[in-house]
Amino acid sequence: MNRQTADQDWDALMRAAMAGDARAYARFLHAVTPVLRGVVRARGAALGAAGCEDIVQEVLLAIHLKRHTWRTKDPIRPWLYAITRHKVTDAFRARGARLTVRVEDFADILVAPPDPDPTEARDIDRMIALLDPRAADIVRGIGQNGDTIAQTGLRLGLTEGAVRVALHRALKRLADLRERHMT
Amino acid sequence: MKTEDLIAALSADATPGAAPEGGLPWMLAALALAGGVFYAAFGLRADPMAALAPFTLPKTLLPLALGALALALAFRAARPGQSAGPLPALMLAVPAVAAATALLRLVQTDPAGWAMQATGKTMVPCLVTIPLLALLPLAALLGALRRGAPLSPARAGLAAGLAAGGLAATLYSLHCTEDSPLFWALWYSTGIAISGALGAVAGHRVLRW
Numbered sequence: 355m356n357r358q359t360a361d362q363d364w365d366a367l368m369r370a371a372m373a374g375d376a377r378a379y380a381r382f383l384h385a386v387t388p389v390l391r392g393v394v395r396a397r398g399a400a401l402g403a404a405g406c407e408d409i410v411q412e413v414l415l416a417i418h419l420k421r422h423t424w425r426t427k428d429p430i431r432p433w434l435y436a437i438t439r440h441k442v443t444d445a446f447r448a449r450g451a452r453l454t455v456r457v458e459d460f461a462d463i464l465v466a467p468p469d470p471d472p473t474e475a476r477d478i479d480r481m482i483a484l485l486d487p488r489a490a491d492i493v494r495g496i497g498q499n500g501d502t503i504a505q506t507g508l509r510l511g512l513t514e515g516a517v518r519v520a521l522h523r524a525l526k527r528l529a530d531l532r533e534r535h536m537t
Numbered sequence: 538m539k540t541e542d543l544i545a546a547l548s549a550d551a552t553p554g555a556a557p558e559g560g561l562p563w564m565l566a567a568l569a570l571a572g573g574v575f576y577a578a579f580g581l582r583a584d585p586m587a588a589l590a591p592f593t594l595p596k597t598l599l600p601l602a603l604g605a606l607a608l609a610l611a612f613r614a615a616r617p618g619q620s621a622g623p624l625p626a627l628m629l630a631v632p633a634v635a636a637a638t639a640l641l642r643l644v645q646t647d648p649a650g651w652a653m654q655a656t657g658k659t660m661v662p663c664l665v666t667i668p669l670l671a672l673l674p675l676a677a678l679l680g681a682l683r684r685g686a687p688l689s690p691a692r693a694g695l696a697a698g699l700a701a702g703g704l705a706a707t708l709y710s711l712h713c714t715e716d717s718p719l720f721w722a723l724w725y726s727t728g729i730a731i732s733g734a735l736g737a738v739a740g741h742r743v744l745r746w
Contacts, residue, residue, distance in 0.1 A: 372553060380545070383547060411540055411543050414544065414547065420554070423617060424618075432618035433617050433618035435618075436688060475539070498538060503549055521550045
């Protein structure tokens with residue numbers, strides 16, 4: 355696929371996503387993730403695959419929470435790359451500071467067993483563990499078990515609206531927690 | 538959690554955030570409130586027609602222009618990938634016009650009166666009031682920008698501070714009776730700059746994401 359078509363695809367997918375098409379949104383995120391991963395790995399080989407994946411997830415979370423700052427009439431790439439550059443720079447700076455300042459974290463990383471799955475990240479699980487138990491349950495249920503909003507509502511005795519609000523708040527809180535714990 | 542799983546969780550959250558521009562009415566309300574309280578306590582100038590004199594009108598119009606430009610710039614700064622365009626250059630033109638007006642006044646008046654015109658009688662109230670009037674609108678504007686994604690939080694905060702300061706100086710100009718360009722070019726600019734600096738410092742702290 356040439357660049358032109360890919361551009362139009364990403365623009366169209368994200369436009370549909372902004373109009374409420376969850377499937378288009380998932381496709382968009384799946385399409386950009388390998389590109390993000392390439393950007394992060396090119397700079398952060400020393401962090402290892404899981405360390406890089408932490409940053410990829412951080413960027414994805416930022417794209418998600420800031421997607422309303424993209425104007426749907428603009429092409430998506432300049433926005434996407436600006437967000438990515440900002441978050442990746444931020445993430446590397448934060449890790450540099452952490453590694454030099456907090457030795458216990460460094461030790462923690464050294465003793466962690468190597469992860470067989472390169473898309474498995476570590477930071478996010480620590481952050482999810484810091485959420486309140488129900489919010490953590492909702493994020494894990496929908497993310498890892500593939501529950502729908504409706505199923506989650508039934509399981510927890512919540513309305514769909516309440517689940518949506520709780521999920522949105524949980525994702526926002528995850529980004530806040532990262533910001534606070536990584537800097 | 539795998540990236541795959543995170544994407545599943547993200548795409549289930551269909552609630553996009555609110556646009557930063559949605560906070561504009563709050564900023565304007567905060568400005569109106571600050572102005573209302575200020576005018577109620579200290580009043581407008583007794584001779585409103587004098588505000589229209591050629592050397593006096595710019596002390597209202599220039600801060601208004603700067604405030605409006607900085608406001609537009611602040612909202613642009615909140616959207617990644619948006620260029621600032623000609624806004625910074627236009628903003629720089631404002632102090633340039635103020636300085637030119639002051640120079641024009643200098644050559645027209647007797648050097649013996651320069652110092653008196655420049656310091657006036659209300660230098661300290663002016664320097665205190667403009668940043669104070671800007672405080673509430675600045676807070677509201679920073680609140681709006683927090684919904685955005687400024688790539689440089691300090692620069693976005695600076696634009697916010699200049700916006701709040703410029704609009705605050707506009708309000709202040711309708712109270713203030715110091716009509717010499719030597720006075721307002723110096724002290725209004727300083728008051729607005731103080732507000733800008735406050736905005737930059739606050740922005741660096743609260744606009745990170």
